[in-house]
Amino acid sequence: MVNPDGYPDYCLRCIECGKEYDIEDIYLCKCGGLLEVYIRGADISFKLDGNLEGVWKYGSLLPVKTNPVTLKEGSTPLYRCRRIEEMLKNAGVNVSVYVKHEGANPSGSFKDRGMTVGVTKAIELGKKAVACASTGNTSASMAMYAAKAGIRAYVLLPAGKVALGKVAQALMHGARVIGIKGNFDQALAIVREICSSEGFYLLNSVNPFRLEGQKTIAFEVVDEIGVPDRVILPVGNAGNISAIYKGFKELERFGLTESIPKMCGIQAEGANPVYRAVKSKKEDIEPVLNPETIATAIRIGQPVNARKAIRAIYESNGVAEQVSDEEIIEAQKLLASKEGIGVEPASAASVAGLFKLAGKGVIENGERIVCITTGHLLKDPETVINICGKPVEVEASVEAVRSAL
Numbered sequence: 128m129v130n131p132d133g134y135p136d137y138c139l140r141c142i143e144c145g146k147e148y149d150i151e152d153i154y155l156c157k158c159g160g161l162l163e164v165y166i167r168g169a170d171i172s173f174k175l176d177g178n179l180e181g182v183w184k185y186g187s188l189l190p191v192k193t194n195p196v197t198l199k200e201g202s203t204p205l206y207r208c209r210r211i212e213e214m215l216k217n218a219g220v221n222v223s224v225y226v227k228h229e230g231a232n233p234s235g236s237f238k239d240r241g242m243t244v245g246v247t248k249a250i251e252l253g254k255k256a257v258a259c260a261s262t263g264n265t266s267a268s269m270a271m272y273a274a275k276a277g278i279r280a281y282v283l284l285p286a287g288k289v290a291l292g293k294v295a296q297a298l299m300h301g302a303r304v305i306g307i308k309g310n311f312d313q314a315l316a317i318v319r320e321i322c323s324s325e326g327f328y329l330l331n332s333v334n335p336f337r338l339e340g341q342k343t344i345a346f347e348v349v350d351e352i353g354v355p356d357r358v359i360l361p362v363g364n365a366g367n368i369s370a371i372y373k374g375f376k377e378l379e380r381f382g383l384t385e386s387i388p389k390m391c392g393i394q395a396e397g398a399n400p401v402y403r404a405v406k407s408k409k410e411d412i413e414p415v416l417n418p419e420t421i422a423t424a425i426r427i428g429q430p431v432n433a434r435k436a437i438r439a440i441y442e443s444n445g446v447a448e449q450v451s452d453e454e455i456i457e458a459q460k461l462l463a464s465k466e467g468i469g470v471e472p473a474s475a476a477s478v479a480g481l482f483k484l485a486g487k488g489v490i491e492n493g494e495r496i497v498c499i500t501t502g503h504l505l506k507d508p509e510t511v512i513n514i515c516g517k518p519v520e521v522e523a524s525v526e527a528v529r530s531a532l
C-alpha cells in the first residue's frame with residue numbers, strides 16, 4: 128500500500144547553498160546547511176473545505192511513498208477564545224483570538240504530526256531503530272509511533288529535567304530511555320553521533336521529513352478559518368515554527384492561498400537565543416549555555432533549526448518575543464480556568480506572548496490571531512501541583528466537606 132493520497136515530486140534541498148539531493152537518508156547538506164523537503168510539484172487532491180480528517184488528508188503534499196504509520200493524529204480543535212478577547216479589548220486591543228490545541232493529539236503534543244511522517248520514512252528506508260534527544264514530548268511521541276511500527280526506540284533525556292508524564296509515556300511505550308547528566312543540547316549532540324555510528328534513524332527536528340508532518344498545522348488552520356493575520360507559538364529547538372511557516376508558504380506557492388501570516392516565536396527569558404538574534408537583527412543565534420525555565424519543553428539554548436526559524440520570522444514580517452516564567456504560569460492558569468484549555472507550561476508561552484505583544488503595541492486592531500498550544504496539561508502534573516497546591520483533605524463527613532466548600 129502507499130500514501131493514500133499519492134505523494135508529490137520532491138527532493139531534499141539545502142537552505143544555505145540550494146544543493147538538491149534525491150537521496151533521503153541524510154540530515155545535513157555537504158556544506159553543513161540544514162535541509163528541507165522541497166516539493167517540486169504535486170497533484171493536490173484535498174480541498175480546504177473545513178473538514179479535518181487528520182494529517183493524511185494532506186498526503187498529496189507529504190513526501191512518503193509507503194503506507195503511513197498512523198495513530199489518527201491531527202484534526203486538533205481550534206477554539207475561539209472570547210474571554211481572552213475580552214481581556215485584550217479592555218486593554219484597548221480589539222482582535223479575534225483562536226487557540227489550536229495540539230495537546231489533543233494521540234500522545235498529547237504536536238510532535239505526533241511529525242512522528243507519523245518521520246516513523247513512516249524510517250520504515251520506508253528500512254530502518255530497524257529510531258532515536259532522539261528530547262525535552263520529553265519528542266520521546267513520548269517517537270516511542271508511541273515506534274511501538275505502532277514495531278521497531279526499536281532509543282531516547283536520550285536531560286536527567287531530572289523532563290516532566291513526569293512524558294517520561295512515563297516513553298517508558299510504557301517500550302523505548303530504551305537514557306538520562307544524561309547534561310542538558311538537551313548535549314543530549315542532541317550525543318544522539319547525532321550514536322545515530323551515525325549505529326545506523327539508527329534520527330527523529331529530532333533536524334530531520335526534514337518530521338517537519339513535513341508538522342506543516343499540517345498550517346493546513347488545518349487554513350482549512351478551518353482561512354489564512355490568519357498572525358500565528359504565535361513557543362520556540363524551543365525551532366522546528367515547529369519553521370514547519371508551520373513552510374506549510375503556509377506551500378499553500379501560497381500552489382495557489383491555494385494568497386497570503387502568509389506573521390510568524391511570532393515566543394521563548395522563555397532563560398532560554399532565549401532566537402529572541403536575542405532577532406532583536407539584534409542577526410541571521411543566526413549565539414547559544415545560551417545554561418538554559419533555564421519552568422517550561423522544560425523549551426529549555427533549549429542552541430536550537431538546531433534556528434536559521435530556518437529566523438528566516439521564517441523575517442520573511443513573514445513576524446517577531447520574536449520572550450516571556451518570564453511568571454508570565455508563562457499566569458497564561459497557563461488563564462487558559463485552563465477561563466477558556467477550559469489545559470496546556471503544559473511551554474504551550475502557555477504562546478498566550479503569554481500574545482499579551483506581551485499586545486502590551487507593546489505590536490498587534491493591530493482587527494487582526495485574526497492563532498496561538499498554538501503545543502502540549503497537554505497532564506504532561507507536567509508536578510508543576511501544576513506546585514502552582515495550585517494539593518487538594519484540601521477533610522474528614523469523611525458532610526459537615527467537614529460543607530465547611531471546606
Ligand SMILES: Cc1ncc(COP(=O)(O)O)c(C=O)c1O
Pocket residue numbers: 236262263264265332361362363364365366367368424425471473474501502
Ligand atoms: C510542548 C512543547 N512546546 C514547544 C516545543 C518547542 O518546539 P520546537 O522545538 O519545534 O521549537 C516543544 C519541543 O519539545 C514542546 O514539547
Ligand SMILES: [Zn+2]
Pocket residue numbers: 141142143144145146156157158159160
Ligand atoms: Zn548546502
